[in-house]
Amino acid sequence: MKLRSLAIAVAMTLVVAxxxxxxxxxxxxxxxxxxxxxxxxxxxxxxTPTTVPLVIVGDxxxxxxxxxxSRIVSxxxxxxxxxxxxxxxxxxxxxDVTTTFPEEAADLPSVGFGQMLAAEAVLAMEPTVVxxxxxxxxxxxxxxxxxAGIPVVVLATGGSFDAVGHKIRTVADxxxxxxxxxxxxxxxxxxxxxxxxxxxxxxxxxxxxxxxxRGPQLMLLFGIGIGTNAMIEGAxxxxxxxxxxxxxxxxxxxxALIAAAPDVIVFPEAGLAALGGVDxxxxxxxxxxxxxxxxxxxxxxxxxAFFFNLGPRAGTALMQFVLDLHPDLAG
Amino acid sequence: MHxxxxxTRRRGVVVALLVVFFxxxxxxxxxxxxxxxxxxxxxxxxxxxxxxxxxxxxxxxAVILDIRLPRVLVGAVxxxxxxxxxATLQGLFRNPVADPHLLGIGPGASLGGALGSLTGSVQxxxxxxxxxxxxxxxxxxxxxxxxxxxxxxxxxxxxxxxAAISAWVGFVVFAADxxxxxxxxxxxxxxxxxxxxxxxxxLVATAGVGLLGLLGAARTLDLFALGEADARxxxxxxxxxxxxxxxxxxxVTGAAVGAVGVVVFIGLVVPHLVRRLAGAAHRxxxxxxxxxxAAMMLLADxxxxxxxxxxxxxxxxxxxxIGGPFFLWxxxxxxxxxx
Numbered sequence: 001m002k003l004r005s006l007a008i009a010v011a012m013t014l015v016v017a018x019x020x021x022x023x024x025x026x027x028x029x030x031x032x033x034x035x036x037x038x039x040x041x042x043x044x045x046x047x048t049p050t051t052v053p054l055v056i057v058g059d060x061x062x063x064x065x066x067x068x069x070s071r072i073v074s075x076x077x078x079x080x081x082x083x084x085x086x087x088x089x090x091x092x093x094x095x096d097v098t099t100t101f102p103e104e105a106a107d108l109p110s111v112g113f114g115q116m117l118a119a120e121a122v123l124a125m126e127p128t129v130v131x132x133x134x135x136x137x138x139x140x141x142x143x144x145x146x147x148a149g150i151p152v153v154v155l156a157t158g159g160s161f162d163a164v165g166h167k168i169r170t171v172a173d174x175x176x177x178x179x180x181x182x183x184x185x186x187x188x189x190x191x192x193x194x195x196x197x198x199x200x201x202x203x204x205x206x207x208x209x210x211x212x213x214r215g216p217q218l219m220l221l222f223g224i225g226i227g228t229n230a231m232i233e234g235a236x237x238x239x240x241x242x243x244x245x246x247x248x249x250x251x252x253x254x255x256a257l258i259a260a261a262p263d264v265i266v267f268p269e270a271g272l273a274a275l276g277g278v279d280x281x282x283x284x285x286x287x288x289x290x291x292x293x294x295x296x297x298x299x300x301x302x303x304x305a306f307f308f309n310l311g312p313r314a315g316t317a318l319m320q321f322v323l324d325l326h327p328d329l330a331g
Numbered sequence: 332m333h334x335x336x337x338x339t340r341r342r343g344v345v346v347a348l349l350v351v352f353f354x355x356x357x358x359x360x361x362x363x364x365x366x367x368x369x370x371x372x373x374x375x376x377x378x379x380x381x382x383x384x385x386x387x388x389x390x391x392x393a394v395i396l397d398i399r400l401p402r403v404l405v406g407a408v409x410x411x412x413x414x415x416x417x418a419t420l421q422g423l424f425r426n427p428v429a430d431p432h433l434l435g436i437g438p439g440a441s442l443g444g445a446l447g448s449l450t451g452s453v454q455x456x457x458x459x460x461x462x463x464x465x466x467x468x469x470x471x472x473x474x475x476x477x478x479x480x481x482x483x484x485x486x487x488x489x490x491x492x493x494a495a496i497s498a499w500v501g502f503v504v505f506a507a508d509x510x511x512x513x514x515x516x517x518x519x520x521x522x523x524x525x526x527x528x529x530x531x532x533x534l535v536a537t538a539g540v541g542l543l544g545l546l547g548a549a550r551t552l553d554l555f556a557l558g559e560a561d562a563r564x565x566x567x568x569x570x571x572x573x574x575x576x577x578x579x580x581x582x583v584t585g586a587a588v589g590a591v592g593v594v595v596f597i598g599l600v601v602p603h604l605v606r607r608l609a610g611a612a613h614r615x616x617x618x619x620x621x622x623x624x625a626a627m628m629l630l631a632d633x634x635x636x637x638x639x640x641x642x643x644x645x646x647x648x649x650x651x652x653i654g655g656p657f658f659l660w661x662x663x664x665x666x667x668x669x670x
Contacts, residue, residue, distance in 0.1 A: 112642030118524055119398055121641030123390060124364030138513075140525040148393030 056153050056174060059134060064151035068128040069175045075114035075122075076133035078157060078311040080105045082168050083131075085184060085312035088175040094125040100305045101313075119144035129174060133157045159225035161192050161234060163310050184312060191315020192234065195322050199236035202326035208237040209262035209293070211252060212304075213271035216284050220249040221257070227308030228266070235322045237264070254287030264325060265293040268304035300324055337610065344609040348622040352407070355629035359403045362633065364641040365394045376400075397527070405526035405590055406632050406646075407625040408534050410597060412542060412587040414624020416580045417598020418605070418616050419545050422552035423576055424475060426482040427662065430598040431464070431584040434489030437593055438496035439467020440585035441518040445503040447589060451511045453525075457533045457589035464585025467496065468577040513592065520647035521592035523632050530590050538586035541579040546621065548576055549613035556611070594631075594647045596654030597624045603661050627654070 053065040072091050074080040077098035083089055084102050092105060096114035100106050111121040114132065119141040122130055130145055134156040142152050153174060155167050165185040172181020210228040212220040222228045223239070223246025232239040240260035241250075265288065267275075275284045278299055282289040293299065306317050323330050360376075361369045375387040375395040387395075413431075420429035431437045443463015448456040474488045497518075504515045516522075551572050554562040563569050598620075605619035631649035638644060 110642075116524075116643075118364070118636075118641065118643045120364045120394060120636075121643070123394060123398075124366070124641055126390075138525040140527055143527075144393065144398050147397045149389035 054173065054176075056151075056170065058152075058154040059156040060154040062146075062152075062154065064129075064153050066129055066151050066153075066174055071126060071128045072131060072175075073111060073122050073125050073127040073129075074099060074131045075111070075117065075136050076131060076155070076157065077101070077305050078167060078309040079131045079133070079155060079171055081305070081309060081311040081313065082171045082184075083175065086168075086172055086175065086177050086180050088177060091175060093127060094122070098305075100303070117141040119148075123148055123150065129153065131155065131171070131174075157227065158230075158310050159227065160230045161189075161310070161314065163227075163230075164192065164312075164314050165189050167310070168312065188312055188315045192318055195315060195318040196234050196236075198319070198329060199234065199322040199326065201329070202236050202322075203328055204326065206237045206263040206325060207240050207261060207292075208232045208235075208264045208266060208325070209240045209257065209260060209291075210266045210308075211257075211285070212249060212268060213275060213285070214268075215271065215274040219252040219285060221246060221252045222249050222308075223247060227310040227314075230310065231308060231314075231318060231321055232266075234318050235325050237325060252285075252287075254285075257287040258290045261292055263292045263296075264298045264300060265291070266307070266321075267299065267301045268307070269301045270304065272299075272301045341609045341612075341615045344605065345615065345619050345622060348605075348619055348626055352622050352626035352629065355626050355633060356403050356407065359406075359629055359633050359636070360395065360399050363394065363399060363636060365390070367391055367394060401528050401531050402523050402526040402632070403629060405531050405534060406523050406628045408531070408538060408542075409523075409587040409591045409594065410625035410628025411621040412538050412583045412624070413594060413597035413628065414601040414620035414622075415542060415545050415617055416584045417624075418602035418613070418620040419548070419552065419576060419580055420598075421602055422613055422616070423555055423573060424482070424485065425556060425558075426485060427603070428482075428486055428599065431580060432593060432595050432598065433486060433493070434471050435492030435496060436464050436467045436471060436581055436584050437588060437595075438493040438500060439470070439581070440464035440588035441500045441593055442496050442503065443585055444589035444592075445500050445507075445512050445518060448512050449503075449507060453527070453530050453590070454533045456513075457530075457537050457586050460585035460587070460589025461537050461582045462585065464583075464588065465578050465581035467492070468581030468584075472573065472577050516645055517592040518588075519593060520645035520651075521594035522643075522645050522647075523591050523628075523635070524643055526591070534586055534590045537589075538583045541583040541586075542621070545576065545579050545583065546617050548572075548579070549617050551576070552613040552617075556613075592645075592647070594628065594650050596650045596658060597627050599658050600654040600661070601627055603658070607661075 053067040056064045056066060058064060070091055071093045072083065073094045074083060074092055075096045077100060080092060080095050080099040081101055083092055084105055089105060092108060094109040094111050095105060096111055098114060109125065111125065112118065115135050115137045117136060117138065122145055127150055130150055130152040132142060132152055132154045134154060136142060136154065145152050155170055156163065168185040168188065169181045172178055210222040210232065212222055221241045223241030223244065225248055229239050229242050240262050244256065244260060272278070275281055281299065282294060288294045302317065306313055361372050371387060371391060372395055374385055375391055378387055379396055417430045420431060420434065421427055440460045440463045444456045444460035447459015470492060471489060474492065475485055500518050501515060504512050504518065551567060554565050554567050559569050601623040602616055602620045605616050605623055609615045609619055627650065632646045634649045635644050635646040
């Protein structure tokens with residue numbers, strides 16, 4: 001603490017030295033600066049509705065007290081989707097780059113990438129609540145935002161369909177729309193159940209690899225703990241990434257892919273486009289040509305947020321994937 | 332008379348660097364995505380000291396006192412560390428391109444810092460960095476002793492050592508717990524974004540003594556500049572002095588790397604600039620490099636925070652983008668500064 005006071009003293013001297021000098025020499029400018037400073041302060045202190053704060057325990061175990069959810073910064077695409085699906089999209093003031101849906105959300109001001117977060121970028125949006133996920137980093141930035149008196153609720157993106165209802169209900173509680181949240185969660189859970197049941201009646205259990213790519217230089221095989229794992233297993237298929245005991249994502253090796261012998265390979269749509277489409281794929285990614293999927297041209301591509309966000313569209317996405325994966329069910 | 336004029340000039344250079352440092356500090360405190368008027372910044376700092384100047388709101392307090400101020404101070408200490416360690420190694424080895432990050436001490440610090448960060452604490456990262464830096468410094472000392480007469484060969488040796496150690500940094504980053512070890516770009520380009528009071532406290536406690544010790548070694552370095560044989564004749568215990576100085580460089584570099592990652596070129600650019608402006612006496616070179624290093628770090632961080640605001644870029648991108656070309660220009664000038 002001593003160090004801190006000393007540091008503040010030095011810093012203050014610096015500011016006085018620089019800002020203060022300015023004022024004594026140019027007397028006409030000085031009053032303007034003072035008034036603008038005063039206006040800023042009064043404007044910043046006016047908003048505080050006095051209701052009983054809502055207490056939410058995030059997936060990081062931290063308790064947040066939320067008394068005003070009128071200005072939300074969302075650092076996770078799935079949570080943004082949930083807010084918009086609930087009809088609370090107008091409260092979202094800024095998002096991070098993982099928000100790509102719906103379109104009006106993607107057009108909101110960006111605070112950058114939630115995994116390389118700058119606390120001030122978030123605070124500049126004057127949020128009353130910040131929603132983050134378990135990948136939001138550095139954790140110091142979360143602590144700094146909390147230090148500014150802004151609650152940060154961390155909700156794990158999740159790797160199973162259980163996450164969908166949990167996230168929807170928690171976000172709904174935060175915006176005071178518990179009933180709507182319950183209805184939405186039940187609806188999505190029912191959609192997931194229907195798709196899962198349909199998939200269970202399929203004749204085959206194909207082996208599926210989800211390869212995350214943004215171009216030839218980045219190839220990751222997804223495994224356990226990611227939404228893709230829930231989607232693949234929910235669609236009555238074998239997730240080769242999970243079978244290889246990959247937790248999260250791992251750099252893809254051509255040989256490992258051949259050994260895993262996927263019948264179908266799923267790509268994110270944008271990444272596949274960056275590779276030059278299905279035609280260029282076999283040349284661009286070593287190993288693919290020597291898998292059953294490569295031999296049969298069995299590739300699927302989905303918008304990544306649609307496919308593995310585990311948000312309100314999870315049921316729709318699963319149904320579409322089940323039908324694409326098991327053509328015998330389509331009829 | 333002549334000495335007086337030189338003294339005035341030296342003081343002038345240090346004062347000028349101090350002014351730049353102050354200006355950069357103030358700019359970093361006053362500028363950011365959250366708009367806060369300079370007067371409000373001052374009121375907040377005053378309020379934190381218990382001076383009654385009106386109570387700033389929580390947001391302003393948090394931004395100034397918990398985000399910007401610790402970041403400025405951590406940047407200043409890390410920048411000073413980079414400047415002083417660069418100047419020290421250049422003097423010790425009488426080699427104008429000696430620098431902890433070129434000679435393998437920086438990579439050693441990165442490896443120690445990455446291993447230390449497995450403890451999940453900034454204290455672990457900084458302590459690990461210091462230990463890693465010192466170990467690498469000892470290795471450099473052995474290498475330096477056998478080929479001391481050939482500066483270019485010595486630097487190549489250091490580069491090879493650094494590359495070898497960097498591979499292990501990558502190994503730790505990619506193979507160990509990614510939720511604890513900072514990502515690879517932190518160990519390549521640095522970042523002041525996670526600076527807190529805890530970072531500052533640990534950094535000062537770890538690097539502070541070493542930094543003061545290196546500043547105190549100015550006279551010894553002046554004697555080293557005469558050549559080791561002359562230094563020995565003038566009463567310097569050359570082996571012991573170089574051991575202590577290198578351990579100091581390792582500890583200071585390591586602590587800074589553990590705190591802010593690897594920020595390159597400060598230790599190459601600033602000492603040369605100071606020598607060019609104020610002469611080669613180490614007292615002024617070291618002090619000037621401390622102040623100038625802090626100033627360069629803070630100016631670069633101001634850029635890192637504002638170029639694509641509200642997003643940030645690694646601070647080392649700016650020190651390299653500006654420092655690299657400047658260093659090339661500097662060493663291509665006809666009069667290479669004498670050490």
